[in-house]
Amino acid sequence: MRTALVVPAAGRGDRLGASRPKALVPLAGEPLLVHALRRATASDVVDVVVVVAPLGACDEVRSLLSPVVPDVLVVPGGAERQDSVRAGLRALPADVDVVLVHDAARCLTPPDVFTSVVAAVRAGATGVVPVVPVSDTVKRVADRTVLETLDRSELVAVQTPQGFAADVLRAVHEAAVPGAAATDDAGMLEALGHPVRTVPGDERAFKVTRPLDLLLAQALLSSEAP
Template identity: 40%
Template sequence: MNTAIIVAAGIGTRFGGDTPKQFVKLAGRPILSRSIEKFDLCDEIDSIIVVAASEFVEQTRELVEEAKFSKPVKIVAGGATRSRSTASGLSAVNGDDGVVLVHDAARPLVSVEDIRSVIEAAAKSGAACLASPVADTIKRVANGEIRETIDRSSLMSAQTPQGFRVKLLRRAFATVADVDNATDECTLVESLGERVSIVTATSPNMKITTQDDVRIAEALLRDDRTSIPLIGFGTDFHRLEAGGPLKLGGVAIDCDLQAVGHSDGDVLLHAVTDAILGALAAGDIGSHFPDTDERWRGADSRKFLEEAMRIAREQGLALGNLDAVIDLERPKIRPHIDEMRQTVSEITGLEIGRVSVKAKTREGVGEIGGSRAISATATVLLFAADRT
């Protein structure tokens, strides 16, 4: 069993500001959430332990619950030093088998591939450290003067995750006397005379220390998204009842039917909203606007789509195109389609030439064919905002 310990117990003195850096948003999502996500996406990781400062345990728990990670995530309180915090996380690891990874929450850009490589190396050799070659020329100085230029050919900059067989890391914490002065876990294991394998990082894995680092990390995320468009698919279904008007695409269509729903029942805007949230892996319309919340009773569905677009823009993304299909038997909506397209275009900022809305009937078959229900599906493509 492989476990990831994500250390998020620091107070971030150098970062400044009123919000601890692990909760600061990076392209729309908390730094800590992005760090946890990388381990959640790694098939080789079975469970995750987050070490938080005692005063932020509850806030960390709320963050984890909101993110809805697929793997079990346990929250524990940290200690006075980094090493003590890691020890708290290690004490929460079940059993002595497998590999344990220790990772700084402030490194949210680590790749799943590098995580996997560290696990493999640690399982084989006992201990492994993700690192990058030192690119700058290194000088030894004294009294404000250069005394020596260091040969950098054998120098590596240690990063995280650092991986260990569970028994080995437990022994290091139990044996090494000066635990509190260790700046990382590899130092403790080295003190035992054990060798630590190096895994060379294959992607940027910067540590966010200052507020300027957040802007740099966001630029790296945008560059990454530039070559990876995001695709989302959304669907919505409502029963119909006698009444009117029927809201579709923000347009009130005069007819003798209306959708049954907690909000205004606009299946087109709901499907588009769901598609955008899906592309962002940001939950669905029900998690953002639950039908148990009276605030959304009878709400204009434009608000839902506007919120989905706000989340996308916070992450530096914009729509590339949108294709939607409405399934209903009546009324005939073809005369209203261009108005729907215009409304969706205005809400999303997508030019109308990239908004496609089509209508289909079910030829009298089923609930939709009997005019007892209506549905819509939508597919969206998102790019980095500077690409659209």
């Protein structure tokens, strides 16, 4: 029985405003994707790695990653994140029983988050998400008018890696409508009534989305340097 890591890395990164796909944007001299995989594989809980690359960049991604993950499988991504994850799942060997899905953009996620997500799935959970508290007040808005203020004590922000029983995740993705825009995989399980458990996430697992996030990542890396 083996644990696989599927890394959707095929996003364009429009909100970052970079001229390259986001996963290939350099951070301290190395692409975000390389940082993400170094931390993921340092957890020692991953046996198989599938990276879903931007269209036309599979060869580049394979050669970038071969020093970090020599046996990496690289497949081309799709139009939406969900399409990319499904392409990654289809590339998995049959003997994988636990799957982690991890955004390349959460490039500074510490190894121990991977360890605790896998432990929770191996302890019997069908789906597991790392979460952190929400610090802002969150409101539902329509037509620039507030409809409702949500109770912050019940809210969490959800990160990756998200962990799943492989057979359930495969089935959920194969049943989904291609091109639909699910923003995470656990949400697809929830929609079909599967329970999803939480484990503590880590502030360093934030997603590099906008230019300010890249500055924060640079600052964190400099503070880690020996």
